[in-house]
């Protein structure tokens with residue numbers, strides 16, 4: 647068996663590239679890194695890598711993580727700047743026994759010393775969107791915060807090796823140094839190759855209150871299917887957070903077990919991409935359903951056309 651599941655429509659081209667690699671017996675880590683890099687490299691995705699939206703000072707600070715489900719090795723970066731592919735830096739760090747989670751200048755300097763490509767990641771388009779938002783905030787009481795669509799993936803290869811990874815530019819207009827769930831093990835991602843893995847997207851401040859990626863893996867280890875585990879973890883925590891904290895931000899999780907079965911749960915409309923051996927391959931739309939269930943439908947061409955228009959609309 648092999649399989650890969652990823653958050654958001656934006657991951658789909660990368661998932662297709664990973665699918666080819668997995669069919670040809672590639673290591674899950676290589677296939678997943680290729681898939682995440684393709685999202686990081688695409689200039690029209692506003693929440694990951696090149697083209698991502700900056701913090702309130704106009705600086706693009708990025709977070710990423712890589713986890714190996716066989717060894718539990720983790721590498722992560724937070725607030726890294728001017729580096730083309732944060733996921734590759736995170737993966738490299740996962741080989742280190744110490745200092746494997748780097749932040750800010752420490753992360754950027756590490757990437758430079760290790761020879762990763764230096765790149766100005768703030769596109770003219772992202773800069774314009776930031777300038778426009780600054781003007782709007784000055785004029786109105788508009789909440790400055792918006793958009794936190796992480797790409798998160800879980801990957802299983804033919805040898806039953808599993809990896810999980812994330813990459814995100816985090817919350818648009820965040821304060822300097824703000825870090826979300828994406829580089830945090832257990833919150834943004836988690837994988838145990840003897841069980842399965844999960845990855846998250848959504849409001850990091852709330853996701854990390856529930857350690858939802860770890861919780862989903864724990865529930866799968868206890869015998870739940872990936873879909874049951876996602877439904878239970880996500881909807882019960884959304885209810886608990888609403889009751890005890892007053893509200894729950896948007897969050898969505900994807901999961902896959904070590905047999906290629908997968909699941910998704912979300913408290914908002916959410917798209918995801920999945921490919922598994924001899925089975926599903928495509929983009930789907932998920933919505934919260936009745937009684938702590940998730941409604942999943944194939945994406946429509948109409949939705950895809952509108953999405954394409956929206957991400958490329960003039961600023």
Ligand code: GLY
Nearest residue numbers: 794816826848850
């Ligand atoms: N989920 C990404 C973030 O909140 O930064």
